[in-house]
Every structure is written in C-alpha cells, then in structure tokens.
Amino acid sequence: MRVIDSSALVKYFSREVGWEKVGEIMSEGVVTLDLAIKELSNALWKKVLKGEMNHEIAIRIIRDIVESKPFPIETQERYLLDAFEIAVKSNVTVYDALFIAMAKRKGLELVTCDEKQAEIAEKLGLKVVLV
DSSP states (O other), rough: EEEEOOOHHHHHHTTTTTTTHHHHHHHHHHHEEEEHHHHHEEEHHHHHHHTOHHHHHHHHHHHIIIOOOOOEEOOOOGGGHHHHHHHHHTOOOHHHHHHHHHHHTTTTTEESSHHHHHHHHHHHHOOEEEE
16 A cells, blocks of 8 residues: 555546556555545646546546545545644645655555655655656
8 A cells, every 4th residue: 555646646547658657556555635636636627628638537537536436535634733844844835745744654655746745755764656
C-alpha cells in the first residue's frame, strides 16, 4: 500500500505521459485523501474547458471514484496539524504537506509527480516514488 497524491491521480486519469507506471502502482494498492478527489476533479474540469478531455469521460471518472471507491479515500482532518507543521518548516503548501503527513503517519511510500514535494518527503525520511 502507498499514499498517492493528486498529481499522480491526474496523470493516470488524464493519460498523461507515464500514466502506465501510475496504473501499475495503483494495482498494487493505494490510499489517498479526499482532497485528492477534489483536486483531480478540478484538473479534469480544466481539461474539459480546454478541449483536452471529453466532458462525459470526466464525469464517468469522477462518478466511478466516488461511487465505486476503487481505492480507500480518507478525510484530511486527522493529518492537518502535522501537515501545517511540515508546510511551515519546509516551505511547501499545506495541500502538498497533507499527503506527506499521511504517508509519514502511516509509514507508507508517497507516490507523486511533484519534484519539490518528493524532495521534502525524502528529507523527512519517507520513501518516494516520483512518476
């Protein structure tokens, strides 16, 4: 099991370069935060507006995640204080720090496409899969 962040989920569901690797990781088991679903939905919205994704496909992706729950989704509140401390000490957004805090507390690897987030997580002793 690994913690997967929003950037990796967007890569997978948008079929961006490297999405296959994210798919392999997801098939091995991932967990994420409810924040990731909101951020994924926002990214898909942008892609629909830019004509990069079909509206119906975006709806289907969001519906499948929300209704079928293909991976566990946890609420962010339990990680918020830890995330705030990480954000302040590491000069990273609270949004990114939430995934780091979750991975740290659970003792899991973090899967991300964000190089800065990966670097901070590694400095905090976490294993990171940068895709």
